[in-house]
Amino acid sequence: MRFQVLADGEPRPVELVFGGEQDLALVSRWRAPVASEARPGVRDTMEFARLASKRWRYYRRSIATATSLDGLKSILSREPRAEVSLLLLVRGDWFDRSSVLGLAQCRRTYCHNLILEFLSVHPAIVAGAPPKVRGVGAGILYSLAELAGTVGAPLVWGEATAYSAQFYAHNLNVKKITDHFFIRGKTLEGCRRLFREKIGGIA
Amino acid sequence: MTKAALIKKLEAAYACEDYFPGVLGNPVTFAARWGLPLSKSYLKYKEQQLRASKRRRPALEIKKNGAAKGHRRTKVL
Numbered sequence: 617m618r619f620q621v622l623a624d625g626e627p628r629p630v631e632l633v634f635g636g637e638q639d640l641a642l643v644s645r646w647r648a649p650v651a652s653e654a655r656p657g658v659r660d661t662m663e664f665a666r667l668a669s670k671r672w673r674y675y676r677r678s679i680a681t682a683t684s685l686d687g688l689k690s691i692l693s694r695e696p697r698a699e700v701s702l703l704l705l706v707r708g709d710w711f712d713r714s715s716v717l718g719l720a721q722c723r724r725t726y727c728h729n730l731i732l733e734f735l736s737v738h739p740a741i742v743a744g745a746p747p748k749v750r751g752v753g754a755g756i757l758y759s760l761a762e763l764a765g766t767v768g769a770p771l772v773w774g775e776a777t778a779y780s781a782q783f784y785a786h787n788l789n790v791k792k793i794t795d796h797f798f799i800r801g802k803t804l805e806g807c808r809r810l811f812r813e814k815i816g817g818i819a
Numbered sequence: 820m821t822k823a824a825l826i827k828k829l830e831a832a833y834a835c836e837d838y839f840p841g842v843l844g845n846p847v848t849f850a851a852r853w854g855l856p857l858s859k860s861y862l863k864y865k866e867q868q869l870r871a872s873k874r875r876r877p878a879l880e881i882k883k884n885g886a887a888k889g890h891r892r893t894k895v896l
Contacts, residue, residue, distance in 0.1 A: 622829050627822070654864070657841030663861045664842045670855045734844035742841035751833040753843070758832075777848075779840040786835035814832035816825065 617759050620816040621708070621717075621751035627816070628710055630717060630752070632759045635703040636683045640669045642716045643705075652743035664736040668703070668721045671733070675701035675723070688724070688767065700724040704760070706752055713740050718752040720760060730764050732757075732774035754787055755815055761799055761807030762819055772799040 617632040643665045648658045675681060679699045682688035691698055706718040718737040722730050735756055741749045764772050774797055776784050781793040788803050799807060811817035820828075847865075850857050857865075 620825065620829055622826070622833060625826065627825050627829055656868070659861065659864055660846050661841045663846040663858060664844065664849070666858055666861075667846060667850055667853075667855050671853055674853070674855075732843070734842065734849055736842045737839075739841075750836045751829060753839040753841075754833055754836055775844055775848075777840075777843075777845045779845075780843045783835060783838040783840060783843070786838050810832055814828050816829075 617762065618816075618818045619751075619755050619759060619811065621749055621755055623710070623747040623749050625748075628708060628749075629816075630706050630708040630755065632756070632763075633705050633707055634683050634685065634687070635672075635705040635716075635719065639703070639705050639716060640672065642714060643669060643719060646714060646716075646739055648739035649743050649745045652739075652745070655743060657742045658739045661736045661739050661742050664734055665719065668719055668734065668736060671721055672701065672703050679723075682724075685763075685766070692724075692728075692767070696728075697726040698724075699726055702730075704756065704763075706756060711738075711747075711749070714738055717741065717749065718756055720756050722760065724767075724769065728767075728769050729771040729773060730760065730769050732760060732772060751815065753783070757787060757799075758807050758811040758815060758817065761804050762811045762817060764799075764804060765808050766819060770800055770804075772804065773797065 618629055620627045621630050646662060646665050648662060652658050679701055680691045681701045682691055688700060691700055702722040704720045704722060705716050707715050708717050709715060711717055720735045721733045723733060724730055735753060737752045741752060760772055776793050776795055776797050784793045784797045788797065788799060789806065
């Protein structure tokens, strides 16, 4: 899957791919700019990247793990009620600090819904260090909706916090989000449309 | 589509990024829910953050006794 983000106001292509062990090694090398190391958002994103790696490794031992879209489809055809772990990465070769700009740890439940367990963006992007990149977080969310549509999952859901509720409300065009969000029906279609028509998304 | 039109579309689509907190979710609750240990450096950072917020908290307000009383007293008969 591909979509466009903005880097210093210029459109730049990024790719959303299924990740694996080798990609986690890249994520473990994420570093925050020294000046903004202590900022809460920056620290949180670093910690989330670490937790994502731990969680992904744990899932790898306990449930099925898909490392490609075909792999996911194959698991689902063999075992329709399988719980499947997915690590989605946003990659862009033009980003000097790392080839991984963001990640999302997701799980496909036995009901064929997707759970967004967490989403994290490179600490330098969170810190607003140059180049100023916009669209990684929202792009992942829209891509996830597109992925759900591709595999026929009717719902993407997840936890919202006091800090992220506003983001979801604006992103999903919903009046109020409390501690959870559901992307389904018209909202899911709207996100998929945004992916295809507004952010240059190619499935 | 022209480059300018694409930039305009992207800017509109990503306007909500102003609200993006960097991570979606809370590292501490996530770690607790899944039984994952937080890193030592993060725990230290959180401890420092807590200490700093305590320092910033204003001292308890001391109740004043109101306006100073004048020297003349009204004689109550």
